[in-house]
Amino acid sequence: MTDLTSLTLAEARKGLADKTFTSLELTDAHLSAIEAARVLNAFVMETPDQARDMAKAADDKIAKGEAGPLAGIPLGIKDLFATKGVRTTACSKILGNFVPTYESTITSQLWRDGAVMLGKLNNDEFAMGSSNETSCFGPVGNPWRRDGSNTTLVPGGSSGGSASAVAALLCMGATATDTGGSIRQPAAFTATVGIKPTYGRCSRWGIVAFASSLDQAGPIARSVRDSAMLLRSMAGHDPKDTTSVDIPVPDYEAAIGKSVKGMRIGIPKEYRLDGMPAEIEKLWEAGAAWLKAAGAELVEVSLPHTKYALPAYYIVAPAEASSNLARYDGVRYGLRDQGRNIKELYENTRAEGFGAEVKRRVMIGTYVLSAGYYDAYYLRAQKVRTLIKKDFEDCFAKGVDAILTPATPSAAFGIGEKGGADPVEMYLNDIFTVTVNMAGLPGIAVPAGKDAQGLPLGLQLIGRPFDEETLFSLGEVIEQAAGRFTPARWW
Amino acid sequence: MNASVRQGKLIKGQTGEWEVVIGMEVHAQVTSQSKLFSGASTEFGGEPNSHVSLVDAAMPGMLPVINEECVRQAVRTGLGLNAAINLRSVFDRKNYFYPDSPQGYQISQYKSPIVGEGEVVVELDGGKVATIGIERLHLEQDAGKLLHDQSPSMSFVDLNRCGVALMEIVSKPDIRDAEQAKAYVTKLRSILRYLGTCDGDMEKGSLRADVNVSVRKPGGPLGTRCEIKNMNSINFIGQAIEYEARRQIEILEDGGAIEQETRLYDPNKGETRSMRSKEEAHDYRYFPDPDLLPLEFNQAFVDALKAELPELPDQKKTRFVADLGLSAYDASVLVAERESAVFYETVLDRLANRARDGKVAANWVINELFGRLNKEGRDITDTPVNAEQLAAIIDLIGEGTISGKIAKDLFEIVWQEGGDPRAVVESRGMKQVTDLSAIEKVVDDIIAANPDKAAQVKDKPQSLGWFVGQVMKASGGKANPQSVNDLLKSKLGV
Numbered sequence: 001m002t003d004l005t006s007l008t009l010a011e012a013r014k015g016l017a018d019k020t021f022t023s024l025e026l027t028d029a030h031l032s033a034i035e036a037a038r039v040l041n042a043f044v045m046e047t048p049d050q051a052r053d054m055a056k057a058a059d060d061k062i063a064k065g066e067a068g069p070l071a072g073i074p075l076g077i078k079d080l081f082a083t084k085g086v087r088t089t090a091c092s093k094i095l096g097n098f099v100p101t102y103e104s105t106i107t108s109q110l111w112r113d114g115a116v117m118l119g120k121l122n123n124d125e126f127a128m129g130s131s132n133e134t135s136c137f138g139p140v141g142n143p144w145r146r147d148g149s150n151t152t153l154v155p156g157g158s159s160g161g162s163a164s165a166v167a168a169l170l171c172m173g174a175t176a177t178d179t180g181g182s183i184r185q186p187a188a189f190t191a192t193v194g195i196k197p198t199y200g201r202c203s204r205w206g207i208v209a210f211a212s213s214l215d216q217a218g219p220i221a222r223s224v225r226d227s228a229m230l231l232r233s234m235a236g237h238d239p240k241d242t243t244s245v246d247i248p249v250p251d252y253e254a255a256i257g258k259s260v261k262g263m264r265i266g267i268p269k270e271y272r273l274d275g276m277p278a279e280i281e282k283l284w285e286a287g288a289a290w291l292k293a294a295g296a297e298l299v300e301v302s303l304p305h306t307k308y309a310l311p312a313y314y315i316v317a318p319a320e321a322s323s324n325l326a327r328y329d330g331v332r333y334g335l336r337d338q339g340r341n342i343k344e345l346y347e348n349t350r351a352e353g354f355g356a357e358v359k360r361r362v363m364i365g366t367y368v369l370s371a372g373y374y375d376a377y378y379l380r381a382q383k384v385r386t387l388i389k390k391d392f393e394d395c396f397a398k399g400v401d402a403i404l405t406p407a408t409p410s411a412a413f414g415i416g417e418k419g420g421a422d423p424v425e426m427y428l429n430d431i432f433t434v435t436v437n438m439a440g441l442p443g444i445a446v447p448a449g450k451d452a453q454g455l456p457l458g459l460q461l462i463g464r465p466f467d468e469e470t471l472f473s474l475g476e477v478i479e480q481a482a483g484r485f486t487p488a489r490w491w
Numbered sequence: 492m493n494a495s496v497r498q499g500k501l502i503k504g505q506t507g508e509w510e511v512v513i514g515m516e517v518h519a520q521v522t523s524q525s526k527l528f529s530g531a532s533t534e535f536g537g538e539p540n541s542h543v544s545l546v547d548a549a550m551p552g553m554l555p556v557i558n559e560e561c562v563r564q565a566v567r568t569g570l571g572l573n574a575a576i577n578l579r580s581v582f583d584r585k586n587y588f589y590p591d592s593p594q595g596y597q598i599s600q601y602k603s604p605i606v607g608e609g610e611v612v613v614e615l616d617g618g619k620v621a622t623i624g625i626e627r628l629h630l631e632q633d634a635g636k637l638l639h640d641q642s643p644s645m646s647f648v649d650l651n652r653c654g655v656a657l658m659e660i661v662s663k664p665d666i667r668d669a670e671q672a673k674a675y676v677t678k679l680r681s682i683l684r685y686l687g688t689c690d691g692d693m694e695k696g697s698l699r700a701d702v703n704v705s706v707r708k709p710g711g712p713l714g715t716r717c718e719i720k721n722m723n724s725i726n727f728i729g730q731a732i733e734y735e736a737r738r739q740i741e742i743l744e745d746g747g748a749i750e751q752e753t754r755l756y757d758p759n760k761g762e763t764r765s766m767r768s769k770e771e772a773h774d775y776r777y778f779p780d781p782d783l784l785p786l787e788f789n790q791a792f793v794d795a796l797k798a799e800l801p802e803l804p805d806q807k808k809t810r811f812v813a814d815l816g817l818s819a820y821d822a823s824v825l826v827a828e829r830e831s832a833v834f835y836e837t838v839l840d841r842l843a844n845r846a847r848d849g850k851v852a853a854n855w856v857i858n859e860l861f862g863r864l865n866k867e868g869r870d871i872t873d874t875p876v877n878a879e880q881l882a883a884i885i886d887l888i889g890e891g892t893i894s895g896k897i898a899k900d901l902f903e904i905v906w907q908e909g910g911d912p913r914a915v916v917e918s919r920g921m922k923q924v925t926d927l928s929a930i931e932k933v934v935d936d937i938i939a940a941n942p943d944k945a946a947q948v949k950d951k952p953q954s955l956g957w958f959v960g961q962v963m964k965a966s967g968g969k970a971n972p973q974s975v976n977d978l979l980k981s982k983l984g985v
Contacts, residue, residue, distance in 0.1 A: 081552075082550075082551060082552050088551070090551070095551065098551070100550070100551070100552075101545075102545060102550070104552060204552070204554060205552065205553070205554050206552040206553075207552050208551045208552050209551075209552065209782075211781070212781035212782050213781035239556065240554060240556060241554050241556075242554065242555075242556055242557070242782065242783055242784055243781075243782065243783075243784060319778060320778075320781050322586075322776075323584050323586050323595065323596055323776070323778070325595075326586060326588065326594065326595020326596055327549040327551070327593060327594050327595050329588060329590075329595060331590050331593070331648070332548055332549070332593060333550070342589075342590060342646075346588055366776065369586070369776035369777075369778055370774055370776060371774045371776075374776075374777075374778070378778060
C-alpha cells in the first residue's frame with residue numbers, strides 16, 4: 001500500500017473517484033509514512049484519529065457522489081494555522097499547549113472541500129527563519145542529502161515542515177505561509193512546488209500573524225497541477241479579513257497545459273548577483289530556454305530598486321512583528337512565567353517563551369518604530385517598498401507577462417551551517433523572494449534541476465497581481481521540461 | 492487666536508493677573524450595537540467577560556473588521572461639530588503593554604483622523620458666547636477594566652468594554668477658564684445626545700475628559716501644560732481646573748517651573764496629584780495598522796448622513812426665537828437638553844393654537860414644570876405631568892376657560908393626582924365664570940357693601956384693584972378678570 005504515497009494529488013483524486021482505493025487506505029498509507037519518518041521532525045503533532053474520521057467521512061461522500069474537489073486527500077497543516085481543537089503553537093514555546101476554539105478560514109475551506117488533516121507541520125518560530133532551525137520543536141530534516149553524504153540538511157524555512165513532508169511523501173500537499181520567501185525557498189530546497197499567491201488572494205484569518213502586510217498563505221505540493229488544485233480551495237474573499245480581495249477564484253487547474261506562446265518573460269538583470277554559483281546561473285538560462293522553446297519571448301528587464309529590498313524588508317517585517325507579537329504576554333493564554341508584578345510577568349514570560357531569532361526581530365522592530373527613528377527607518381522602508389512595487393508595475397506595463405528568476409541563491413545547506421555568527425548570512429537566503437512580498441505579487445517556485453552535489457534547485461516565476469494562472473501555465477512548462485525529482489529514502 | 496473667543500476670568504496672583512489656557516480631549520463612547528472592530532455587544536453591565544469576541548481577546552490570528560455603524564456615527568458627530576470630514580483616514584496602532592489591552596496595542600487614528608477642524612459655540616453667563624475650536628475627532632478602541640478588589644494576590648481583567656468604539660474629540664486650546672470648560676463639555680454632550688451618537692452618561696463612563704491646563708500672563712507666550720486625566724464629572728472638571736491653575740501660578744510666582752506631566756484629580760481632597768512625568772511617558776510607536784486598509788468613503792456617503800441629521804440645539808434655538816418669539820435665554824434653556832426640547836415641542840404639537848400660546852407654553856415648561864421637577868430632584872423623563880396634560884392646561888388658559896391662577900392649582904392637582912385637565916376643571920367646577928349677569932351680581936353686591944370705597948374710586952383710580960380682588964375672591968377665582976375689570980369700571984364710572 002505504501003506506493004499510494006507516491007501518487008500526485010491529481011492521480012490520487014482519480015484513484016479515489018475510480019474507487020481503486022479508499023481515502024482511508026490513502027490516509028493510512030500516509031500515517032504509516034509519517035510514523036516511519038519521525039526522524040525528519042516534519043510533524044509537530046500527528047492527528048491520526050481525526051485523519052481516519054475525516055477519511056471515512058470523505059469515503060462516504062465519494063460513495064454518495066457528493067465528493068468535494070479535494071475529497072479524501074490527506075494534507076499536512078503548517079502549525080501557524082489555527083485548527084479547532086488541535087494544538088496550534090506557531091512552533092513557539094510561548095503558545096504552550098494553546099488549543100484554538102476556532103478554525104482558520106483556509107483550513108476550513110480545505111475541510112469543506114473534503115481534504116483530510118494528517119497533523120500539524122513544523123516551521124520556524126512564528127515563521128521567522130529560512131531554515132526551520134528556530135522552531136521550539138527543533139529543526140526539520142530535508143529528505144534530500146548531498147550525493148554520498150550523511151549530513152542532514154535544512155529543508156529551508158519557515159515552511160520547512162511543509163516542504164519536507166511533501167517531498168518525503170508524508171502528505172499529498174501542505175499549507176504554508178510566505179512573508180519573505182517562506183513557501184518558495186523551502187520548495188526550492190526540497191524539489192517541491194510552492195506558490196505564494198497575490199497579497200489578498202487568501203484569507204489571513206486564523207493564521208498566526210508574523211508581518212501582516214506581507215504574510216500570505218499558499219500551498220506546497222508535488223506538482224504544479226497539485227498546487228493549482230490546492231490553491232483553488234484555499235483562495236477566496238473572506239469578510240473577516242479586510243485585506244482579502246473580493247474577486248472570483250478561477251479554476252487554476254484549467255491553466256495547466258495552456259499554451260504560453262507569445263508570452264513575454266522578463267529576465268531582470270539586477271538578479272544577476274556577484275558571486276552567484278555558476279550552476280544557479282546555468283539553471284536560470286535553462287529555464288529561459290525551455291520557456292522560449294515553448295513559444296515565449298524573452299526580454300531583459302530592469303528592477304532597479306532590487307538591492308534595497310532586503311534591508312527594507314528587514315525593517316518592515318520586524319516592525320509589524322514587534323506589534324503583532326505583543327499579544328503573547330502570558331495574561332490570557334499560552335505560557336505564563338509568574339513575576340512579582342505585571343511588568344515582571346511580561347518580562348519573564350516573554351524571556352522564557354520567545355526564542356533568540358524572535359527576540360532579535362522584536363527588538364529590531366521596536367527600535368525602528370521608536371520616536372526619533374521612525375522616519376529614518378520605517379517610513380523610509382515604506383518608501384522603498386513603493387519604489388519596488390513601481391519597478392514591477394513599470395515592467396508589467398511594458399507588456400511583460402511574468403518574470404523569471406532563480407528561487408534561491410544556493411541549494412539547501414547543513415543544519416547549523418549558516419547564520420550562527422551573523423544573522424544576515426541567513427537573511428540573504430530571501431534575496432530573490434522578498435521583493436515579491438514587498439510588492440504583494442504572486443510568485444511560484446518550481447523545481448528545475450540539481451546542483452553538482454545532487455541537491456535540487458528551483459526557479460521562481462513572478463506574475464501580475466491576481467494572475468496566478470499565468471504562473472501555473474509557465475510553471476507547467478518548466479516542470480514538463482525539467483521533470484520531477486524525488487529524494488532517495490534514507491530515513 | 493480665534494477672534495470670537497471671549498476672554499475668560501483672570502486669576503489674581505501675587506505678581507498680577509494670570510490667564511488660564513485649557514484644551515480638552517473628550518472620549519465619547521459611540522452609540523452602537525457592537526464594538527468598533529468586532530461583533531461583540533457593547534451592552535453595559537453584563538457579567539464580566541460576557542461580551543468578548545475572539546478579536547477582543549486578541550486570540551492568535553484574529554483580525555479586526557471595521558464596524559460601519561461606528562463610522563457613520565463619527566461622521567454624524569463631525570457634521571454636528573461643523574467639522575471637515577476626511578474622506579480618507581487611517582487606523583494606526585498605539586503600542587503599549589497593559590492587561591486591559593489584550594492586543595498589546597490600541598487601534599486608533601494618529602496622523603489621519605476621520606474628522607478634521609470644526610467648532611462648538613458655547614453659551615456663558617450673562618448671555619455671552621464663546622466659540623471653541625475643534626482640532627480633530629478620531630475613532631479608537633476602548634480598553635478593558637482591571638478589577639483589583641476581588642482577590643488579595645491577583646488582579647482580574649474584564650474585557651467587556653475592550654474594543655468598544657470611542658470618539659476622541661480634541662479641542663483647540665481656546666478655553667480660558669473653568670466656566671468655559673464646563674460650558675464646553677455641557678454643550679458637546681448636548682450635541683452628541685441630540686445626534687444620538689453618544690449617550691453622554693458620565694457616571695457610566697460614556698463621556699470622559701482629559702483636560703490640559705497651563706497658565707500665562709495675559710497675552711504672553713503659552714506656558715507648560717499639565718494634563719488632568721479621566722475626568723467624569725462636569726463639576727469636577729471645573730474644580731480641577733481651578734485647583735490646577737492656582738497650583739501652577741503658585742509655582743511660577745515662587746520662581747519655579749511647571750513640569751509637563753500627567754495628573755489625576757482627587758475629588759475628595761479637591762486637588763490634583765502627579766501620575767507620571769514626561770520622562771515616564773510611553774513611546775507608543777505609532778504606525779499604520781497593516782490589518783486594516785485606509786478608511787475611505789465618498790462625499791455622497793457624507794451627504795446622505797447630512798441630509799438625515801436631526802435639528803441640533805443651536806438651530807432649534809434660532810427657530811424658537813424666530814418662529815415663537817421666545818427670548819434667547821428661554822430658548823437656550825429649552826434646547827440645552829434634548830429631552831427638554833422634545834418635551835417642549837410635544838407640548839407645542841398638542842396645543843390648539845401654538846402661534847398664540849407657544850410663548851406661554853415656554854414659560855410653563857421652564858418656570859412651573861422645570862421648577863417643580865428641580866425642587867423634587869426629578870428628571871424631565873420622569874415628569875408626572877406629561878406634555879399632553881400640560882398642553883391641555885395651556886389650552887384651557889388660552890381659550891379663557893380658566894385663569895392663570897386657577898391653572899396653577901390645576902397643575903398641582905394633575906401633578907399629584909394625574910388625570911385629564913379638562914375633565915378635572917369640569918368635575919371640580921374650576922371653570923372661569925364668563926357669564927356677565929352672574930359676575931354683575933357679585934360686583935353689585937360688593938359695591939353695595941362698600942359705599943365709602945366706591946365713592947373714593949373716582950379720586951383714587953388705583954383703588955379699583957381692591958374691588959377686583961374682592962370680586963375675584965367672592966367668585967372663588969373663577970370670574971373672568973377682564974370682565975370683572977370692565978364691569979367695575981362702568982359701574983364706578985372710572
